[in-house]
Amino acid sequence: SHVFKQAAATSLPGITVVEFEDGQKSKFHNYWLRDHCKCEKCVHPVTYQRIIDPLEFEVDISPSKSTVSDGSLVVEWDNGAHKSVFPLAWLKKHSYDQKFTSTQQPKLKLWGSELENKIPSVPYDKVMNTDEGLFEWLQNISIYGLCAVSGVPPNGNVLFLFDSFFYYLYTCDTRKVLERIGPIRETHYGGFWEFTSGFEHGDLAYSTVNLPAHTDNTYYTDPAGLQLFHLLAMKGKGGEQVYVDGFNVAKQLKDLYPEAYETLSNLGTWANQAGDNEVFLRPSPGPYSVLNHDKAGNLFQVRYNNEDRSIINNLSFEEVPKYYSAIRKWMKLVRDPKNELIVPLKPGYLIALDNWRVMHARKEYSGSRTLSGGYIDRDYWTSKLRVLDGRVRGVDSRNEIL
Structure with missing residues (x-):
């Protein structure tokens, strides 16, 4: 146990040493402290943007006085002409000399088929009407890589009748869930999308065939961060969704085949989307x-989509067989039943995925179905999570992070 002290x-020359109440110490450069002053002359109190200019003071700046008072480090500069106040908790959180364990970030939970019937879920009304519900949904996505929303109105099988009125209601409610997070991402598929098997776009998603596990948007420089699926209507058999935790598969690959892990970490291959006549997408650089x-x-x-993988012409002669060997090991693990979470989608049950982590697949189906959904940029869903994290704890998270 720690002995608490003052x-x-x-x-010291060029640095200030802070000893915290638990006896742990951390060093900070004086230039860093002056540059991180949070007073109204240095950071705008409304926009949280930096006003301070690093050229306003010298590299060898030294404080006139440094004291600890009321749980904060108080630093006076220029004989008291300027004063910086740093809460000790903030300094400890942002220490770059000693890294102190943060308990705020929940650990990722890796999973496989054992998550069947145990997918985290939050009721629609709670997500739409409370900050706590929206936070719970997004935090589950950050921990598990996916989370469902249950009870999206209207409930029941009325959609199987393809009643246009209820179909419209369902569509609106699905869109509202997305917009609760932030702006819907526009792509050549549109913003909020609904697709059937009619090949409305030149993409295998708009068909009935089996789709192997993949992440979306590998052909974009910045793939969508979050993807949402909601089955609006189904008349036929099959079409179950399959979800694979890419981080879990990556850990298995690293443990079993470390060389393959290094290969897939260091060697890249092109991806493209060229199924629509007016679109030819490739990531840059x-x-x-x-x-x-x-x-x-x-x-x-994780960026992986075999169907959108393009020509391999960027690897050396020696690298090509290494890449194929690694990708085969990866694909076998991705398709291992122990890593597959099979979910029969149903109207009223909506699932959101972290597209940078969780791969999705679709089993072949017969008949007709309509699936709706959309994308949110990673910046927007993680932004909303940060805002809500502070709000549900009763603090302004900007003051903790900035």
């Missing part, structure tokens, strides 16, 4: 890898 600040990592080496995005 927090303190010590000035591209080509992107199946497994994409941040600078700290953390996996943040």
Whole structure:
């Protein structure tokens, strides 16, 4: 257990050392502290935009005085002409000398077929009418990569009659759920879309054939962050959705075949969408890898769609067989039944996926069906999550992050 003591600040050449109440210490450069001043002269109180200019002060700036008072580090500059106040909790959260464990970010929960009948779900009324419900939905997506909304009105099988009035109601309510998060992303498929098997666009999604597991928009520089599916009507058999946790498969690949994992992290291949006469999409600069990592080496995005994979002409002679070997191992794991979550969609039951993590597939079907949905950019759904995270805790999350 920690021995709690009086927090303190010590000035050394070029740096300020903060000792927190639990006895842990962290060093901060004085230039960094001055640059991160949050007073109204340095950060606009309404827009939260930076007013301070890094050229306003010298690199070797030193505080006139540094003290700890009322749970904050108080730094005076220029003999008291300027004062910066940093809450100790904020300094600890943003420490770059010592990294302190953050308990705020919930850990990802990886899954496979065992999630059947256990998909996290939030009632429609709660999502639409409360901040807590919308937050619960989005936080589940951030943890699991998917979450359902149940009870999307109107309920029942009335849609099987293809009654245009109720069909319209259903469509509106599905769109409202998307718009509750943020702007719907426009693509060449439109914004909010409904598709059947009539090949309205040059894409296999607009057919009845089996679609293997994939993420959407691999042909975009910035694939949609969130995707929503809602079955409006079904007359026939089959067509179950299959969901695969790409992060879970990536972990298995890394454990079983580390060289294949490295290959799919470092070697990219082109993707394209050219089924519509007026569209020929390719990512820029591209080509992107199946497994994409941040600078700290953390996996943040899976981009995989075999159907939209394009010509492999960017790899060396030696790299081509390595790539094919790795992609075969990846595909076998993706299609392993233990990694497949099979979900029969039904009217009134809507599912949202993190398109940067969860792959989706569709089993072949007979008859006719209408599926609706749309995309939200990753920036918008994660933005809404940040806002709500603070709101449900009763704090302004901007003050914690900025």
